[in-house]
Amino acid sequence: MIVAHRKNIQDLKSILAAHKRILVLGCGGCVTVCLAGGEREVGMLSSALRIAFRLDASEHEVLEATIERQCENQFIEDILDQVQQADAVLSLACGAGVQSIAERYPEVPVYPGLDTKFIGILQEQGVWAEKCATCGKCVLGTYGAVCPVTRCSKSLLSGPCGGARDGKCEVSPELDCGWQLIYDRLKALGQLDRLLDPSPLTDWSLSHEGGCRKLVREDQKIKSL
Amino acid sequence: MTDYEPRILALCCHYCAYTAADLAGSMRLQYPPNVRVLRLPCTGKLDAAYLMRAFERGVDGIIVAGCLEGGCHFQEGNLRAKNRTALVRQVLAEAGLEPERLEMFNLSSAEGQTFANIVRTMTERVKALGPNPLRLSTCNFELSTEPEVRS
Numbered sequence A: 001m002i003v004a005h006r007k008n009i010q011d012l013k014s015i016l017a018a019h020k021r022i023l024v025l026g027c028g029g030c031v032t033v034c035l036a037g038g039e040r041e042v043g044m045l046s047s048a049l050r051i052a053f054r055l056d057a058s059e060h061e062v063l064e065a066t067i068e069r070q071c072e073n074q075f076i077e078d079i080l081d082q083v084q085q086a087d088a089v090l091s092l093a094c095g096a097g098v099q100s101i102a103e104r105y106p107e108v109p110v111y112p113g114l115d116t117k118f119i120g121i122l123q124e125q126g127v128w129a130e131k132c133a134t135c136g137k138c139v140l141g142t143y144g145a146v147c148p149v150t151r152c153s154k155s156l157l158s159g160p161c162g163g164a165r166d167g168k169c170e171v172s173p174e175l176d177c178g179w180q181l182i183y184d185r186l187k188a189l190g191q192l193d194r195l196l197d198p199s200p201l202t203d204w205s206l207s208h209e210g211g212c213r214k215l216v217r218e219d220q221k222i223k224s225l
Numbered sequence B: 001m002t003d004y005e006p007r008i009l010a011l012c013c014h015y016c017a018y019t020a021a022d023l024a025g026s027m028r029l030q031y032p033p034n035v036r037v038l039r040l041p042c043t044g045k046l047d048a049a050y051l052m053r054a055f056e057r058g059v060d061g062i063i064v065a066g067c068l069e070g071g072c073h074f075q076e077g078n079l080r081a082k083n084r085t086a087l088v089r090q091v092l093a094e095a096g097l098e099p100e101r102l103e104m105f106n107l108s109s110a111e112g113q114t115f116a117n118i119v120r121t122m123t124e125r126v127k128a129l130g131p132n133p134l135r136l137s138t139c140n141f142e143l144s145t146e147p148e149v150r151s
Helices: A009-016 A039-055 A073-085 A095-104 A178-189 A192-196 B017-026 B048-056 B077-095 B112-129
Strands: A002-006 A021-027 A061-067 A088-092 A110-112 A114-124 A127-132 B008-013 B035-040 B061-066 B102-106
Touching: A009 A039, A009 A088, A009 A110, A009 B077, A021 A039, A021 A073, A039 A061, A039 A088, A039 B048, A039 B077, A061 A073, A073 A095, A088 A095, A095 A110, A110 A114, A178 A192, B008 B017, B008 B112, B017 B035, B017 B061, B017 B112, B035 B112, B048 B061, B048 B077, B061 B077, B061 B112, B077 B102, B102 B112
Parallel strands: A021 A061, A021 A088, A088 A110, B008 B035, B008 B061, B061 B102
Antiparallel strands: A002 A114, A114 A127
16 A cells, blocks of 8 residues: 655644635545544544644635545546635645646645655554555566565665675665565575576566656546547 | 632543543442542543634643553554644644643542542642633633533
């Protein structure tokens, strides 16, 4: 899932100060699962913003809505009325959701209420960890399902650097060395020979370095007669 | 404000604090009449939104009262409430309202005296803090028990 975290309330208050009617818009997708931008968080943040504005004796109306997913036009259409009533939208979605709303409603200012952090997993209750950097060409099969692009701080694909100590990364003693994890995993699977083949040069143009990406699937397009 | 009497909401677990409040009454213990007791089946039922909305509507202080840690009838309801209370305190502080207006206490159903002490502690604390600045002249505690109407 995409993992995100709420921005500071006072910062949001400053950003929104110029708008009188604000729609706080939640998303029922990833940010609901990571407890950052679902219906509950919309309620909490809306209350907090109302309190913050009223403490300054400033008259703002904070409206609330949550849709299934902010990254799909089909669901965005459902909130046309609420968006039209608002002077601004505070989107509690990932960066994709915020931009979807802004593209669909170009006449209304849209602001992000969250900082989008990474694609990751719930490691334990209250702890989320990054697992994928969306590099565009998955190499997990070669590395025992441990991603060298995300788990190695230097994203090295051809072996470890010299900075690891006792299985920990030199970036932080809290951080496991990604290459230690890869080695241990492949050894346990009896697949260490996978590392004998030199990894080919990585085509980073498939990642964000190649510019804003787009995936087109002709088989999924709706063709008009 | 000389005639200021705080309005304090006590969200009490059925299995401990609510019974303790009952016991305090049976024991004829005196405690400030500023508290309004609301029973929850367990503090695990507490939603952070209850607390936020109550402050929005002008409550001066909130007591969350649950079982002793390890003694929850539903195993971990009070521990969940502890986290939620801590989260709301943090959000209130970020929004600019004193987090001291909200606190969670743990007690058993046999502690009538503890309940009375908690109410006294919170009443004195909230009196010193002054009224909730969000309290509107038109929104008193009795009125705010009616369903909220939102546009």
